[in-house]
Amino acid sequence: MxxxxxxxxxxxxxxxxxxxxxxxxxxxxxxxxxxxxxxxxxxxxxxxxxxxxxxxxxxxxxxxxxxxxxxxxxxVAWMGQQDLLYPWARALENVTIGSRLRGEKPDKARAEELLNAVGLQGRERALPKELSGGMRQRVALARTLYENRxxxxxxxxxxxxxxxxxxxxxxxxxxxxxxxxxxxxxxxxxxxxxxxxxxxxxxxxxxxxxxxxxxxxxxxxxxxxxxxxxxxxxxxxxxxxxxxx
Amino acid sequence: MRATLRPVITLLGLLVLWWIVARFAGIPNFMLPGPAEVARALTAQSGFLFQNMLATLTEIVLGLIFGTLFGAALALAMVFSRGLQRWILPLLLLSQAVPVFALAPLLVLWLGFGLASKVLMAILVIFFPVTAAFYDGLRRTEPGWLDLAHTMGATRLSVLLRVRLMAALPAFGAGLRIAAAVAPIGAILGEWAGASQGLGYVMLNANARMQTDLMFAALVLLAALTILLWVAVDVLLKRLLHWAPDG
Missing domain, CATH: 3.40.50.300 (P-loop containing nucleotide triphosphate hydrolases)
Known part of the structure; x- marks a missing residue:
């Protein structure tokens, strides 16, 4: 911050x-x-x-x-009513999506740390459709934290x-x-x-x-x-x- | 198991129906040959038919590739710039208001009896469903996804390429499926208007010479070609869109 x-x-x-x-x-x-x-x-x-x-x-x-x-x-980081994960991107890519959208190099190590912090270690390569509602919202939380606003x-x-x-x-x-x-x-x-x-x-x-x-x-x-x-x-x-x- | 068995049963049913009608309805052979006659024509002229099938397949595949690229480019251009959209949209409607069937002789006149006129016909038939479906998909991006990208400081171009384009892929796939199903129409129309090879050309010649069995053989090959093409596109799309929630 x-x-x-x-x-x-x-x-x-x-x-x-x-x-x-x-x-x-x-x-x-x-x-x-x-x-x-x-x-x-x-x-x-x-x-x-x-x-x-x-x-x-x-x-x-x-x-x-x-x-x-x-x-x-x-x-400002924003977390909406839905998880708003992009369905074509895997969990890790969804966490780092902000970097990609701004044309920056994604910080994979930090994204992995954050996924660990929300209890999703080992699910980095999962697609949103393979995750439960709660897990998806965890990815969304990790994405919000990744933005570090x-x-x-x-x-x-x-x-x-x-x-x-x-x-x-x-x-x-x-x-x-x-x-x-x-x-x-x-x-x-x-x-x-x-x-x-x-x-x-x-x-x-x-x-x-x-x-x-x-x-x-x-x-x-x-x-x-x-x-x-x-x-x-x-x-x-x-x-x-x-x-x- | 059932999913693969069902089309086989349908096909067999149609064959039996065809055989019954040809055999017992009293229709002369030169008007409706039975499945056996057509199979004989298929094997007797297999080399000739295969060669012409390759010609038609080339036209269809080239038409599908260029028609899809052209259709997708039009949709992207219309979404990227409102100004372009105002110019393109009326042209798009005009292109569909003129019947392709009427254009076929003109294209042959301008581009000759060769490949080009058929590919262009196929492109004319193919690009519209692709453009319409893709454009629709590009305009209907989930608003939340756009809001999220906006708060993350995304540029307009990266929103278009990384969010809207990706989100529109399932719609694009729907357009491409339709395009694959109608693509042979364009190629065959082009061949009917004037050609020196292709299944449409074979059908026209066989018809004129009362070789109805050969005409049916070409028709069977064309149908098989269309179905195979559709299945290939479908398999490809399912792979490409494996992430889609209901794919």
Whole structure:
């Protein structure tokens, strides 16, 4: 990562969808070196917000900046809802795909290390179709780590996995991504509670961020932690309330 | 086992049906010869037929190679540049609006009785399904794959070559399968319009001389050629696209 990661500052973001504001004047600071979890129901505009932060879409108004003033381009890694592995590339090639796409020489040794770290040693030559959903998401995590960017944006990266695989992946991701400025969006209160240092609920139309919800302890929190379970309940309530309005 | 047995059973069934019709329907021999007569013609003139089959095969294979390259290049050009796409697309439609059958005599007039006019006919028949399928595949890349490449700082050219091109290969394969199946049409049309060799030429001559058995023999060889070609392309594509989720 090199120098200390910056915080990510989203200021006054406004986006319209089919003539209606999805969010208007939205502010969010993603704290440096921490994981900020953004929780919201489907269709509230979470993914749009993340795409704007990733530079994949432009807002109607507002800015996304790094606290150190350096442009964000090339400093953001993105993990989507699907693993997005290229089916024609083997596991190792998928991990190093960023290098290939930029016309750089792939660092195979580091890619192998990362595949080891996510528990896929010996599967370097496997094609995506030969891997299970959980394994594919591990390759995607290794690919994200290979990019070695200070800022990581995650769009419900584990939502397609079964509950047990998801829990394992959450722990692995929290451990391996520790120290990076991470923005995680999710519709799963448990995931938000387990992974987020900071936690916000996004609700309403236009969507607003409700006040920060504090979860005691450091991520990845145990899924049976009592305080976590309590917060999870509160979050569920907040989400349901957001839905009704 | 079953997969290989089924086509054999179908083929045998068709042969038996043919034999029954030829034998018992009261159709004169010069109109519909039976399988035995055709087999006799096949063996009696095997050298002559084989030579002409090679001529037709050469036309088809050359047409398939150049037609595929041309078709793929057109699709890539249209995807790479919107400006090019605006010029190429109407031409593409025009090329299909003019019936190839009407073009065949013209091509023979311009390019002569030799190989060139037949290969060009085959190219005209082949390139369109390749272009259409490949272009479609290139435009329908999974948006997430493109987003990912974008966040990784990929250039437009590397996205096209390393992501969109690869992702479009299954669609390209579908186009190529169709092309392999229709390729003989182009070659035969060209031979009918004017040629000095080839299975189409043999069929035309045999027909004029009432040698219906020879005509059928050429037809059988042409069908076998088409099927073999299709199977070869299919095997090649399955190897090439072994990574595809449902390949």
């Amino acid at each position: 090199g120098s200390a990661p910056p915080s990510l500052e989203l200021r006054g973001l406004t986006l319209h969808y089919e003539g209606h504001p999805l969010f208007a004047g939205l502010d969010l600071t993603v704290e440096a070196g921490r994981c900020t979890a953004l929780l919201g129901a489907s269709g509230v505009g979470k993914t749009s917000l993340l795409r704007i932060a990733a530079g994949l879409a432009a807002p109607d108004a507002g800015t996304v900046q790094a606290s150190d003033g350096v442009p964000l381009r090339g400093r 200070p800022v990581v944006l995650m769009d419900e990266p584990f939502s397609a996995l079964d509950a047990i695989t998801r829990a394992t992946m959450q722990e692995l991701a929290a451990t391996l991504l520790a120290g990076r400025t991470t923005l995680l969006i999710t519709h799963d209160p448990l995931e938000a509670c387990r992974l987020g240092h900071r936690l916000y609920v996004m609700a309403g139309r236009p969507a607003r961020l409700e006040r920060e919800i504090a979860v005691p302890g450091t991520p990845p929190r145990a899924p049976d932690d009592e305080e976590l379970l309590h917060t999870q309940g509160l979050l569920m309530r907040a989400l349901l309330k957001g839905r009704a309005t």
